[in-house]
Amino acid sequence: MIPSPAKFGETQAVRRRRREERVARAAFGVMALVLVVPLVLIVSHLVAQAFPLLSWDFLTTNPVAGMRKGGVWSALLGTIWLVGVSLAVAAPIGVLTAVYLNEYAGDTWLTRIIHLAVVNLAGVPSIVHALFGLGAFVIFAHLGRSILAASLTLAIMTLPVIIASTKEALASVPNSFREACWNVGATRWQTIRGIVLPNSISGILTGVILQVSRAAGETAPIMFTGAVFYKKIEAGNPFAYGLKDQCMALSMHLYTVTTQVPDVPHALPYAIAVVLLGTTLLVNATSIALRVYLRSRKKW
C-alpha cells in the first residue's frame, strides 16, 4: 500500500499512482463482470425460455407428433444407458491402469510411452473418436450401430482423462504412508487396497464423475455409432433398451430437433437443453459435494 501522509508530501506522482491503482482495479473488476455475467445469463435465459414445458411428465413421456410434442423419456433413458455402459467399461480399466502406472511401474521407456499416449489421447477432439468408433466397433467388430458400440466409443474418449486424474489422486498420497505399510510386511497389493486407495478415493471419484458428465453431453461420438433420430420405446420402463439396440440420446435429440424438425414449438429445444444441462450439472454438483465430504474426513 502507498503511505498516505494526508497533510504533506502528497506529490503529484503519488496522486497519479493512486488514480492508476483505482483504474486498474476497476478494469479487472469490469473484465470479470463482462465475462462471468453473460455466462450466467446464458444459463438463466435457457431456463426461463424452457420453463413453460418443464414438468415431471416431460421427463417420463415419449416424444410424439414427429417430436414436436411430448417429453424426452426415450432420449433421457438412452443417455443414461450410454453413460452407464461406458462408465462400466472405462472406470475399472482407467483406475486400474492408473494404479499400475503410479504404484507398480518404474520409470521405464514403456511407462513413459504409455504416459505420453494417455496425455495425447486426452486432447483428441471427440469427432476423431467418433470416426474411430465407427471404424473399429461398428464396422470391424461387427457391433453395428448400437448402444454397445456408442458406449465403447465414449469409453475410449473418457479413458485417458480418468487415467490422468486417478494418477494425480494416487500421487497425492504421501509416500510415507506406503513405506509404513510395507514396513509391517504388507505386499504391494495389500498396501494399495488398505492404504493408497482409501486415501485417494475422493480424488479418484471426482475425476470419474466429471467424465460422466462429459460423456452425457457429447454428441459427435455417438452420432455415427449408435444414436438415432427417433426410436419408439415403452415409456416408464428403464430396461426398454438392450445393448444391441440403437437408442436416442438427449444431446442428439437436441441437435435433431434444432436442425432437422420443422415447426418445433419455441420452448421445446430450450426444455431439452435444460434437461441435458440439469443432468450434467447434477452429476457435477454431486462430484463436488463428494469431494468436499471426503476431504473433510481426511486425516492428514
Next chain:
Amino acid sequence: MSGSITVAASSPEAARSLGRPRPRSAPWADLACHGLLASLAALVLAVAILILFETARGAAPSISAFGFHFLGSTEWDPVADRYGALPYLYGTIVSSALALTLALPLGIGTAVFLAELAPPRLGEAVAFLVELLAAIPSIVYGIWGVFVLAPWLRSALEPWLVAHLGFLPLFRGFPFGIGMLNAGIVLAVMVSPTIISLSRQILLALPGSLREAALAMGATRAEAIGVMLDAARPGLLGASILGLGRALGETMAVTLVIGNTNRISASLLAPGATMASVIANEFTEATGKLYLSALTEIALVLFALTVIVNALARLLVRGATGARRDIAGAA
C-alpha cells in the same frame, strides 16, 4: 522409491525380521495382480496406437490421390471426386483465433480479479461457478448461439459493424447472424471457463513473496499485479494454448452456428466451415471411397494439429508451475 534392497528377503516374514522396507519377492497373488494391471496399461497403449493407425489407414487413399495438394486446394467437389481441405483449415484457424482474441484478455483479467483482487470468499465462489460452466455440454452452447446470439447479431451488432467499420474487409457483406463471427463468439464463451480456472490456479501457485516484495518496494497493488503477471507469463500462455486446443476440436456447437459453406471469405460476417464441422456434417451422407477417405484425412490433420498444440501447452504450463503436480495435472 526404487528398490535399493541388497539383503535378500524371501518372504514378508523374513523382510520383517530383517527390518527391510519391502519384501523383495512378492507372493503369487501380488505377481498376478501386477501382471493383470500391466496388461491393462498395455491395452491403453494399444488403443492409442490403434486410433492413429485406423485414422491413417482410412486417410491413405486420399493421401495417395492428392498428396500435399490436399491442404492447399479449395476445391471440394464430391461429384467430380476432387477434394481440398484449405477452406476447412482456414475456418478452423480463423474461428479459433477469433475466439482466443475475445476470450484471452477477458479470461486472464477475470483470473487476476479472482486471484488477486476479489475477497477470497467471493473468488472461491465465482471460481466454483466457472468450473460448473466448464461442464455445460457444447451442444447447449450451440443452441444458445442459434436461438439467442444469431438474431442479436443479425439485427444489432452486425449491421452496426457494417455501418461503422465496413471500410475494413473484415466487416463487409450481409449480416446473416450465422457465420464466422457467431462461431468465434460461441467458442470464446466455451473456452473462457478453461482459461479462467487454469490462469487463476497458476496465479495462486506463484510464491506470495513475489507480491510482498513488490509491495515492500512501494509498488501499488496494480503494479504488484504487473510483477505477478510477468512471472506467470509462460503459464498463462500455456493456459491459453490449452484453450486453443479446445477450440480447434470443438464440433457440435460450431456446426450449428458457422453456416457450413466451403468458401473462404475475408469477412467475419460470412458463413464458413471448420474441419470438425465438415466431418460432422458430411460423414453420414458421404458416398464413395475417396469422399470418406478425404473426410478421414481431415480428421487426421485435426488430430495432428491438436496433439502439437496440446503438447506445447503442457510444456509451458509445466514449466510455469515448476511441475507442481496439483496444478500441472490440470494440463
